[in-house]
Amino acid sequence: MGERRWAVAVHGGAGTEVPKNKADDDALRGGIEAALAAAAAILARPEVPSVYCGAPRHLAAAVAAVEILEANPLYNAGTGAVLNDAGKVENEASVMDGATLRIGAVTGLTTVVYPVRLALLIHLKASHKFIGFRSAERYADSFPDLIERRANETFITEKRRAAQQRAAKGAGPHGARDLVDVVGETVGAVVFDAMNGGMLACATSTGGVTNKMAGRIGDTPVVGAGSYASNGLCALSGTGMGEEFLRLAAASRICGMMEYGKRSLRDSMHHVVHDIFPADTGGFIGVDAEGEIVMDGNSPYMARGSRDSDGKSFVGLKM
């Protein structure tokens, strides 16, 4: 077995409930497998498909994995995202290239089918790197061939509509934490590519929390909170109660512990998730500069999986 050439991990969200039957369980696992396969397909070839607009391979692979989960109506991102208190889907996403620390982030999307693709285009082409709401939709208008659009209603599934209506009845206007069905679902991917000494990237996408106040911005588009990637350290993608990730600058905290405290990714993530997070906050997937994958969380459920060039693979739902 030679040097590890690549490694990828994906998550499909953390929560407080585990799937209730085998069909749901199988479908969720299948989604994770498909996302891993999409990233692996890109990492196995020298050329990056041109739809990624010149993104480096490690970043394209992370985006490809997230797009698979955005398209899957079971996961809370893109199609199938949770509804806000206005009964609409309002999606957000981000990407980061650990080679350059360049980011792209977007929030408040209502018509973009693949939010992470718009985050990638912001990363690659925009002079600003975090764009929100109607202006983000207008920015999407400038890429009619690259950014697929649909009416907001087409993102909505029956399951999400019912969950929002339950939350709206029980929780008042803005959805108290304990009344949300499944906390903090999000999707994300982290990638290690050994090319050029070790490249790292992350991509994350979400619809936020059920019955969220319209206009709420979570941790997913905030690099340093819900994600971070820095060559030589790690790439991270988080899932859970966004407000906790934001106030703790959770992803940046893990990186700071590694960079300035000289601790491993495993120790740093464990410290943040188990010593600093309040109970049931969520967790992270991460990969370090040698391609070692770490996935940890403090909620009962976190859909996640990993695969690497050595042939190792894993998929799990319970923590």
Next chain:
Amino acid sequence: MGERRWAVAVHGGAGTEVPKNKADDDALRGGIEAALAAAAAILARPEVPSVYCGAPRHLAAAVAAVEILEANPLYNAGTGAVLNDAGKVENEASVMDGATLRIGAVTGLTTVVYPVRLALLIHLKASHKFIGFRSAERYADSFPDLIERRANETFITEKRRAAQQRAAKGAGPHGARDLVDVVGETVGAVVFDAMNGGMLACATSTGGVTNKMAGRIGDTPVVGAGSYASNGLCALSGTGMGEEFLRLAAASRICGMMEYGKRSLRDSMHHVVHDIFPADTGGFIGVDAEGEIVMDGNSPYMARGSRDSDGKSFVGLKM
């Protein structure tokens, strides 16, 4: 001289140009003095004025200082903020209480006279902690007695209109960095209050960068990027090229170096500002858990000042 009871620092933005005449210089210094005085007045008394809605004294003092600068048309925040590429003012702000790590953040405001006051109300009362654009305006509607509103045109000064028109001509639609008159102006305050073992808070507010793309979100509402406060470590408020602060998670990086690398605030801020920031990115004001003030930056200009309970005070414009 006993224990330091309190300390406050404020900034009025970093930039590449220094004031061209004594009148401008005096007016900018006067603004900093007034902001310091507002914070000092709150820190000198046991009771916090009721308009701060129950905020603790250290946080109320930081907000009071920022409100003075938001009201001052010379500074790029609130009234007198820079214009975006649609010719409008679009303000953003955040607060953080180092005692609880609770935050409040807002972006895309077009009618709120004191954006930092709305960030404080989000901190104190909202179930979500980062709210943007039309929804933030709607949230402001729920506090008619506490949140003053005005039409967007009334925020606009002749100087900012002219600067935006120059930038729009020269820079294309989204304002390249080198064509902006003065880079990264923002206002902010950090406060130390010795009460209860040492309380820290920060507050920051900005109009962003001249001719910014409408909908652009900068580092000011992103805690971990443009600000952070954590009792036992420090409180920070930054000013400069927001996109650089975001991708570097700059404030969180300073905290990480202190917490996990056991370095001083002075060393940590120096490292981030002089070793990590690209040239002319901007800087930070900060105060540590003993009330020691540190202000550092890598741009030629940074309006700033400090005052403490020992009677020490300072105001400066050039770095």
